[in-house]
Structure formats: structure tokens, C-alpha cells
Amino acid sequence: MNIAVLIRALGNSGGDWVLYVLVAFSMVSIAIILERAVHFWMNREPFETLVGEGIPALARGDRQAVRDRQKGPVGRMLHLATDEWAIGADRLAATLLAHRLRERATAERGLVVLGTLGNNAPFVGLFGTVLGIIRAFQDLGNAAAQGPAAVMTGLSEALVATAVGIMVAIPAVIFYNLYQRSIRVMDYQLEEAAEAVVAIKRSEQAAPAPAATR
DSSP: OOHHHHHHHHHHHOSHHHHHHHHHHHHHHHHHHHHHHHHHHHTOOOHHHHHHHHHHHHHTTOHHHHHTOOSSHHHHHHHHHHHTTTSOHHHHHHHHHHHHHHHHHHHTTTHHHHHHHHHHHHHHHHHHHHHHHHHHHHHHHHTGGGOTHHHHHHHHHHHHHHHHHHHHHHHHHHHHHHHHHHHHHHHHHHHHHHHHHHHHHHHHHHSOOOOOOO
16 A cells, blocks of 8 residues: 555544543553552551661571561561571672562562653644644535634544543653652662661671680
């Protein structure tokens, strides 16, 4: 098929089908927003209390008190530290870094799609508006005797696509930014906890071994 004919046929179709695409985008966006909200809610934890009590417990060797605190990312990190405590400080630091990266990857699941929808939904809506305007002017040409009033309805309907695109983008962008901030805070907390744990392990390794009794 000639590309010019294909583009002309696309313009003749108008932008009504774009609205269905935007509705699908909206449903995907809402699903990701709700799923991520549940994830962050289920993984919330009192960081100050967790570190304020868990790190001293780890320093005095109370592993069980640390193992009981494993609800959120930092709690799971402390639990992992007790499981891997026998390895050296460098290997422990690498293990905690791997845990930190896994937690970040889990928290970021679906956010690429959410950010893409937030950035591109207005352009999809604008594309629908352009198609609608093309069709409206074609209708005006076919009904020139009726004057501009014949095309006003088509133009108003074409602008709906842009409005819907913006409506889809606004909540996607808002929640994308909120979730990214939550991930940054979580990452800082994991880094702080990991450094504290590794510092305890290094001090333990540097401590002189008790003299053997005769």
C-alpha cells in the first residue's frame, strides 16, 4: 500500500480510537500505582527504632534480637547479616550491597512503565487531537456550503483526546515522583545500616583474641 494513502486513511479515521488507547493506559497506570502503594505499605518499618535497637544488639552479639526484626528492607538486611556473620568483613559488605541492590530493584518494579505513561500520554492525546482536526477539516471541505459550523463539533471532539492524555499523565507523574523519593530514602537507610553493620564486623575482627589460659 502507498504510504501516502495509508497516512490519509489514518487521518480520515479521526482520533476516536486514540481515546480507547488512553483508557487502556489509564487502567495500566492505576494498576501499577495501587500495586506499588501496597508494596511500600507492606514494607514500611520504623527505621530509627530498628537501627537504634538492632545495631547495638548486633554489637553485643544478641543475634536473635536482630533476627526478629525483618519486616522491611533494613530488617531483612539485619537478618541477612546475622546469617552471614561468620564470613569476613569484606565479603559481608559485598553481601549487604547485593541485598541493597535487590531491594532497590524490587521497589522499582513497574515504575519504568509508570514513568513512560506519564511522559508520553499527553503526546498520544495530542496525536488523537491532530487526527481529529484533520478529519474535521475534511468534513468542512465536503460540506463547504454549511460554513464553519459544520466543523465545530469535530474540533471540540478532537480536543477531548488531549484533555484525556493530560488526565492520564498527571497521576502517573505524581506517583512516579513519590515512589522514586521513597526508593531514594530506602536506599539511604540501607546504606547507613550496611555501613554500621560492616563497622561492627571490622571492629570485631580487629579486636585481639583472648589469651589462652594455662
